[in-house]
Amino acid sequence: KNEVEQSPQNLTAQEGEFITINCSYSVGISALHWLQQHPGGGIVSLFMLSSGKKKHGRLIATINIQEKHSSLHITASHPRDSAVYICAAPMYSGGGADGLTFGKGTHLIIQP
Amino acid sequence: EAGVAQSPRYKIIEKRQSVAFWCNPISGHATLYWYQQILGQGPKLLIQFQNNGVVDDSQLPKDRFSAERLKGVDSTLKIQPAKLEDSAVYLCASSLDRLNYGYTFGSGTRLTVV
16 A cells, blocks of 8 residues: 655745755556645645656756656745645555545745 | 536534535546544545546545445445544545546545534
8 A cells, every 4th residue: 555755744935036845655557646736725736747747837847757756846836825735545466446545745934 | 528526515513424526527537535634734645536447445434434436426435324534625536548648636525524
């Protein structure tokens, strides 16, 4: 069963700073997910990646399958980026059961 | 396309009462998941359905929790009787093809047990 660790747990930064959130997992996977959750809101999927790097606007996600590690970067951070960012990986390495194991999340606050 | 619909958005009940949550996934999504998110933690999978069959319910507390997806479309999650520690957000998610399209989450139902 997969274990997902995220760091840091809390992060406060100034507007414009480059942000990095790290995620490691224990079991080989087909794809890793980065998700965003605003207070009182539902979860929005940001990225699903199985190799290399993906970019969407100011967000960049990278993954190293061999090292079982992924990072989420935010360039030119803005107060509206303030949210909880969650890393998630399939619970098992294969089979029909493919629910996600979630990290505890990184609570990001971007101050103006 | 419409998203994953959940209701109610909020529910407050007393301990030992029963409660039910409803989820309507995106049309055509065969796979449906229920997650429990306790404050300050990441979501935890409770149950996964493929059409109307259960794929994984290993983490569902079956002495008090039950779920069904009778026609392979919408789903209901029930708690009976509720305990204080059941206070959480209950999230529903659905997937068409998780390897290519990932998951879509509903807004969740926030349950408070007093």
